[in-house]
Amino acid sequence: MIKPAASAYRHLIRLLWVGMVICLLVIGGLLLRGLMLENSRSHQDTEKLISKAAELNAALLERTLNDHSRLLKNLSDLIRAETPRPILSRLLRNELETQPELMDLLILNKDGQIVNWTHDGQPPEVSDRPYYTEHRDNPTDRLVLSPPLASKVHTNQFFFSLSRPVFDAENAFAGTVVAIISIDRLAATFTVEQRDATTTMAVYDMAGRMLFRLPRMPGDSGTVIAEIANIPSGTTQTRTINISPFDGKERWSSVTHLATYPLWMAESVETQPMTDARYQRAIVALGLFMLFATPLFLLALKVSRQLHQQIRAETALQKSQDILIKQADELARSNAELEQFAYVASHDLRQPLRMVKSYVQLLERRLADKLDDDTRQMMHFAADGASRMDQMLISLLEYSRVGRKGEPLARLSSREGVDEALRFLNPAIHEAHASISITGTWPEIIARRDEFTRLMQNLIGNAIKYRSNERSPEIEISVAPDKLGWRFCVADNGIGIDPAQFERLFRVFQRLHTREKYEGTGIGLAVARKIVEHHGGRIWAESEGEGHGSRFCFILPARNPEQVIS
Numbered sequence: 001m002i003k004p005a006a007s008a009y010r011h012l013i014r015l016l017w018v019g020m021v022i023c024l025l026v027i028g029g030l031l032l033r034g035l036m037l038e039n040s041r042s043h044q045d046t047e048k049l050i051s052k053a054a055e056l057n058a059a060l061l062e063r064t065l066n067d068h069s070r071l072l073k074n075l076s077d078l079i080r081a082e083t084p085r086p087i088l089s090r091l092l093r094n095e096l097e098t099q100p101e102l103m104d105l106l107i108l109n110k111d112g113q114i115v116n117w118t119h120d121g122q123p124p125e126v127s128d129r130p131y132y133t134e135h136r137d138n139p140t141d142r143l144v145l146s147p148p149l150a151s152k153v154h155t156n157q158f159f160f161s162l163s164r165p166v167f168d169a170e171n172a173f174a175g176t177v178v179a180i181i182s183i184d185r186l187a188a189t190f191t192v193e194q195r196d197a198t199t200t201m202a203v204y205d206m207a208g209r210m211l212f213r214l215p216r217m218p219g220d221s222g223t224v225i226a227e228i229a230n231i232p233s234g235t236t237q238t239r240t241i242n243i244s245p246f247d248g249k250e251r252w253s254s255v256t257h258l259a260t261y262p263l264w265m266a267e268s269v270e271t272q273p274m275t276d277a278r279y280q281r282a283i284v285a286l287g288l289f290m291l292f293a294t295p296l297f298l299l300a301l302k303v304s305r306q307l308h309q310q311i312r313a314e315t316a317l318q319k320s321q322d323i324l325i326k327q328a329d330e331l332a333r334s335n336a337e338l339e340q341f342a343y344v345a346s347h348d349l350r351q352p353l354r355m356v357k358s359y360v361q362l363l364e365r366r367l368a369d370k371l372d373d374d375t376r377q378m379m380h381f382a383a384d385g386a387s388r389m390d391q392m393l394i395s396l397l398e399y400s401r402v403g404r405k406g407e408p409l410a411r412l413s414s415r416e417g418v419d420e421a422l423r424f425l426n427p428a429i430h431e432a433h434a435s436i437s438i439t440g441t442w443p444e445i446i447a448r449r450d451e452f453t454r455l456m457q458n459l460i461g462n463a464i465k466y467r468s469n470e471r472s473p474e475i476e477i478s479v480a481p482d483k484l485g486w487r488f489c490v491a492d493n494g495i496g497i498d499p500a501q502f503e504r505l506f507r508v509f510q511r512l513h514t515r516e517k518y519e520g521t522g523i524g525l526a527v528a529r530k531i532v533e534h535h536g537g538r539i540w541a542e543s544e545g546e547g548h549g550s551r552f553c554f555i556l557p558a559r560n561p562e563q564v565i566s
C-alpha cells in the first residue's frame with residue numbers, strides 16, 4: 001500500500017507538469033499573439049506605403065496628362081478659329097520643346113491625313129490609328145487615350161496618344177489634334193523617385209495593358225496583366241497579387257485609378273521579403289519561446305525528479321515499515337507461543353517434581369537411622385533442589401501469567417493499588433521496622449488492578465528485602481506527572497546497586513546475590529518489567545552504587561495502554 005505522502009507527491013508532480021504546460025501555453029500564446037500583431041502591423045505599414053506611393057504617382061501622371069489635355073483643347077480651339085498654319089506650326093514646336101515626354105504633336109484633317117506636325121519631311125499614313133478612327137467614328141468632343149503603340153517614325157519607340165476632335169465653324173468633324181507621348185520619356189520622369197530593389201511601379205490601361213513599368217523591362221509596353229484587366233469597373237483603389245511575367249516574382253500591388261483618365265497606377269512590392277521577414281519573426285518568437293520554455297522545463301524536470309526520489313524513499317520506508325510490522329507481529333506471536341510453552345511447562349512440570357520431592361522426603365524418613373551422615377546430607381540436598389526447582393517453576397508460572405489472565409484494564413485509583421500492596425507487605429514492614437512515606441498527588445490510571453498491585457508489591461518488597469544492616473529502612477513511594485503520563489518511584493536507603501548491573505536486574509532468574517544471603521528466585525523485577533511494558537510504559541533502576549540505596553521508577557502512559565501498545 002502506498003503511504004498518503006507518496007500519493008501526495010504524485011499529485012504534486014501532476015500539478016507541477018500541468019502548471020508548467022499552462023505556463024508554456026500562456027507564454028506561447030503571448031508570443032504567438034505578439035507575432036501576429038507584428039505581422040499584421042508590418043502588413044499594414046507596407047500596404048499604407050505602397051498605396052500612398054500609388055496615389056502620389058497617379059497624381060503626378062494626372063498632372064502631366066492634364067497639361068497635354070489642356071494643350072490639345074487650346075489647339076482644337078485655335079484650329080476652329082482658323083489660326084494660320086505657320087502660327088500653329090510654331091506653337092507645336094514650342095510645346096514640343098517644353099514638354100520632355102512629348103514625342104510629336106499632330107494635327108489631322110477630317111480624312112485622317114497629317115496636316116501639321118512637329119517633324120520635317122513627308123508625314124506617315126496614320127488614318128488607321130485610334131487617335132483618328134476613334135474620333136471619326138464617334139465625333140463628340142472628348143479626349144481619347146490610345147493603347148501603347150509602336151511608332152511609325154521613330155524606330156523601336158512606343159508611345160500612347162492623347163487626342164481630341166476638331167470641329168469647324170458648322171460643328172462638323174474636321175480632324176483631330178494628337179499628343180504623341182513617348183513611353184520611354186514619360187517613364188524617365190518617374191525614375192528620379194527613390195525606390196528600393198523590391199518595389200516596382202507600373203501604369204496600365206483599362207484592358208490591363210502595361211504602358212510601362214519601373215524598373216523598365218524589355219517589351220514591357222503592351223504586356224497584358226490579367227489581374228489588372230479583371231479589376232471590376234468602378235473600382236478606384238484595390239490590391240492584387242500577381243506573378244510578374246518579366247522576372248517570375250510574386251508581387252503584391254496597390255492599384256489606383258487615375259481621377260480623369262482610364263489608367264491604373266500600380267505600386268508593387270515583392271511578397272518574398274515579406275514572407276522572409278515573417279519567417280524570421282517566427283524564428284525569433286520560437287527562439288524566445290525556447291528561451292523561456294527550456295529553463296522552465298528543466299526546472300520542472302528537476303523538481304519532478306526530486307519528488308520521484310522522495311516517492312521512492314517513501315515507498316522504501318513504507319516497505320521497511322511493513323517488514324518491521326510483520327516482524328513485530330511474528331515476534332509477538334512467537335513470544336505468545338513461548339509464554340504459552342513456559343506456562344504449560346512450568347505448570348505441568350510441577351506435578352512430577354512434587355512426586356520426586358515427596359519420595360525423596362519419604363526415603364529420607366524411612367532410612368533415617370540406616371543412613372550415614374554423608375548420604376543423609378545428599379538426600380537433603382536432593383529434596384532442597386526439588387524445592388528450589390518448584391519455587392522457580394512457581395515464579396515462572398507467575399511470570400507467564402502476566403497479561404494473560406487476571407483482571408481487565410480499568411480506571412483505578414493508583415493510591416488504592418499502593419495501599420493494597422502495603423497491606424500484603426505489612427508483616428515484612430513490621431519485621432524490618434521500615435518507615436514508609438508516600439508523596440505526590442496520586443492519579444487515577446488505566447491498568448489491571450491485580451497487576452498494578454503486584455508491581456508495587458514487588459518493588460516495595462525488594463526495598464524492604466535489600467535493606468542495609470547499618471540503618472533502619474526508609475522507603476519513599478512517590479508519583480509525579482511526566483510528559484508521557486505518570487512517573488511512579490520506589491526509593492530506599494538499602495544496599496544499593498552497581499549501575500553496571502542495571503540491565504541484568506530485569507531479566508528472568510537474574511540475581512545479584514546468593515540465596516543464602518537474600519531469599520528469592522530472581523523473577524520479581526522481570527515480572528515488574530513485563531507488567532509495565534504490558535501497560536505501554538517503561539521501567540528502570542537508579543542507584544549511585546552499592547551502599548547508596550536504590551530507586552526503581554516506571555512510567556505509565558496517561559492514555560489507554562492498549563492504544564499505546566498498538
Ligand code: ADP
Nearest residue numbers: 462463466511512513520521522523524525550
Ligand atoms: P529476587 O529479589 O528474587 O532476587 P528480583 O528480580 O526482585 O529477584 O531482583 C533481582 C535482583 O535485583 C535481586 O537479586 C537484587 O540483587 C537486586 N535488587 C532488587 N531490588 C533491589 C533493591 N531495592 N536494592 C538493591 N538490590 C535490589
